[in-house]
Amino acid sequence: MTETLTIGERVAWYRRRRGIPQEVLAxxxxxxxxxxxxxxxxxxELDRLSVIKALAAALDVQLGDLLVEPSLIDWSTDGRGGAVPKLREALTDYKHMSPLLASESTDPPPDLEILRAEVGSAWSAYQDARYxxxxxxxxxILSDAQRAVRAYDGEEQLKAKALLAMAYQGAAMVLTKIGEADLAWMAxxxxxxxxxxxxxxxxxxxxxRSVSHCLLSSGRLTAARDLVADSAGYLESGLADASPTYLSIYGTLFLVGAVTAARLDDRATVSAFxxxxxxAAQRLGHDANHMWTAFGPTNVAxxxxxTAMELGDVQVAADQxxxxxxxTLPLERRVRHTLEVARAYSAQNRMDEALALVLDAEELAPEQVRYHFIPRHLVTTWVxxxxGKPSHQLAGVAQRLRIVG
Structure with missing residues (x-):
């Protein structure tokens, strides 16, 4: 199985391996x-993840087996090779996580304000699509945060634990983007x-939100939807005098839930979420980026x-x-929206317009386009x-995405 097969061809390949007739799978x-x-x-063209997920379930394979998203990050100027193995080691090294196994350190504890800035730098890299x-x-950053938790006590330790949590969340978000679902769930x-x-x-x-997103990305849609509902109920008590940050966290949770519900074809829940x-966005009153949520009216829009695309409402997505x-949003959100519009245009056989959007997105965020399933699926289908021979532009992006040699 190679990345050059379309999703439909992968369905056929797995169906034959399972010995399932077309009539039965259909x-x-x-x-x-x-x-x-x-x-x-x-x-x-299979352009709805809910349908692809249903096929994966019927074939008894993982969603990623049909999408074939890359699971290893490229060596790059930023990556310098070995980045994912080092992060995997950081997540599985129990000497860092357990005070019982950690070695004594004579170094001074990390300054919490410096640590906060370091966590912010990792999140900024994520939102800039520099995975x-x-x-x-x-x-x-994880090592420093774990060391801070061990070194401090009282209120300072609680602050260190909060920073450790946000470092783990940053890890989970970027690992999800590059296809490392198991590591993302662990983080x-x-x-x-x-x-x-x-x-x-x-x-x-x-x-x-992060756990819900990991459940969504791994195809555990019902669990993700239920977690959104349960955790939102847990947070409701703080809404009366909610700060802008609290509103952003609360509202973003429902955005994850809406996508999840759409992939379940649950229109009522999509609408409610x-x-x-x-x-929450109207209460906030403007686009903001509290706690790296990029939340506000535009993100809701x-x-x-x-969700319209996930529900098959292509005309709505293409028009609106x-x-x-x-x-006003961070680069990762802007590019993700551009790719969604490209998907809508492609579904309407407007390939030239869709390709132009993919090329625009690639120029802004090459790593995001390299790893996201939408451009890979679109370009594979177009090729x-x-x-006849693909256009110079299509051939070029196909080569850069490693869809052709």
Whole structure:
């Protein structure tokens, strides 16, 4: 199995390996054999993750087996090689995590304000779609944060635990982006434990979002939706006099939940979750980036486009997507929205417009485009649909995404 196969071809490959007739697999996902035949032959483009997930479940494979997202980060100027193994080592080294096993240190404890700035630098790298840089920074930040938790006590220790939680969350977010789902889950779980020990409700809410996001990314959609609902209920008590940061954490949680519900084809919950997020955004009153949430009215608007695509409402996404001005948001959010609009255009057979958007996104955030499933799926499909030689632009992006040699 290689990255040059379309999703439909991977479905066909796994179906044959399982010995499942087209009629049977189609029936398992509520479709016709003719539909499945067209999917496998590339005449119908699979552009909804909920449908791809249903096929993966019927074939008894992981969602990633059909998407084939890259799982190893490229060597780059920022990465310098070995970044992911170093982060894996940091997450699995129990000498760092357990006071019982940690060696005594004569070094002075990390300054908490410097540590806070370091955590912020990793999150900024993530929001700038510089995933190699973030992956390289986080191991040392985790080590310093763990050392701070051991060195301090009282209120200072609680602050250190909150910073450790946010470092773990940063790790989880970037690992999800580069396809390291198992490591991302480990980081999010550790982060939630540290957040709860810190006693900081805002940090705990932020880690609820991270765990929900990891569940979403790994295809555990019902668990993710339920966690959003449960954790939002837990946070409701603080809404009466909520700070802007609290509102941002609370609202962003519902954005994750809305995407999850969309992939479950649960329109009622999508609508309810977006309404809750919008209410929080209206209370906030403007776009902001408290606790690296990029939350505000614009982020709610771009999630309306994302959920429309997940629900198959292509016309809505294609009409409304270009009208959303995402220029106030961090780069990662802006590029993600651009890719969603490109997906909508492609579904309407507007390949030239979609390709132009993918190229724009690649120029702004090459790492994000390299690792995200949307551009990889779109470009693979476009290359396969070409009857003659692909255009110079299409051939170029296909080569850069390692879809062709």
């Amino acid at each position: 029936g398992l996902v509520g479709r016709t054999a003719d539909w499945l035949s067209k999917v496998e032959n590339g005449r119908i 190699a840089r973030a992956t390289r920074l986080i191991p040392e 999010a779980d550790r982060g939630l434990a540290a957040a709860q020990e810190s006693g900081d409700l805002v940090v705990t809410g932020s880690l609820f 977006l309404a809750e997020a919008d209410q 771009i999630h309306r486009i994302s 997507g270009p009208r959303v001005d995402s220029s 396969r649909q070409q009857r």
